[in-house]
Amino acid sequence: MKRVHKKEDIVKVGLDIVLSKGFNATGVEAILKKANIPKGSFYNFFSSKEDFALEIIDQFFADRVEILQPIFNSESLPPLARIKKSFETIMSVFEDNDCSKGCLLGNLGLEMSDHFEKVRQRLEQSLQSWTTELSGLLLRAQKEQTIPADMDVEMLAENLISSFQGALLRSKVKKSTEPLKNFIHLYFDVFLSRREGQ
Structure with missing residues (x-):
């Protein structure tokens, strides 16, 4: 699976999940899994x-x-x-x-x-x-x-x-x-x- 490294790509992946499931029901782990990125990458781009x-x-x-x-x-x-x-x-x-x-x-x-x-x-x-x-x-x-x-x-x-x-x-x-x-x-x-x- 192709890895997502760019912040914009992570945002687009997360946006689609949040639109489908809601914000509170969307864990960081779900975003990471769909984007196929390590956990550290998320917090490199987002403080919270x-x-x-x-x-x-x-x-x-x-x-x-x-x-x-x-x-x-x-x-x-x-x-x-x-x-x-x-x-x-x-x-x-x-x-x-x-x-x-x-x-x-x-x-x-x-x-x-x-x-x-x-x-x-x-x-x-x-x-x-x-x-x-x-x-x-x-x-x-x-x-x-x-x-x-x-x-x-x-x-x-x-x-x-x-x-x-x-x-x-x-x-x-x-x-x-x-x-x-x-x-x-x-x-x-x-x-x-x-x-x-x-």
């Missing part, structure tokens, strides 16, 4: 398991940005369509994983926010960056008069993410994308749908 958690959050968020940024930047789509497509893309990844794993930010938020302050802060930073991205697109939609001028775009962006995370949790329990599809339909085909004459 909490430090490792920060690294996998950063990796997950970087992976998510790589997938979503081209959608957010797509000038061929109007702003609301870009946001809708971004959520559909995440849903598609979830579906490809047999309605398991979900979003690391939501998973660790539930599991670790009350116990690891540095992890909570890093999760908040990641979620705030996501909120800022959506807020910018919602502001453009507002300027194009596709959403009301008096709508607080930052509040809406945060609510979209919160509602999506809730729908994702429900989808994990239900083992179905139905709650996610309902979220997308309600927000983008009903709540934010522009109706002529209104």
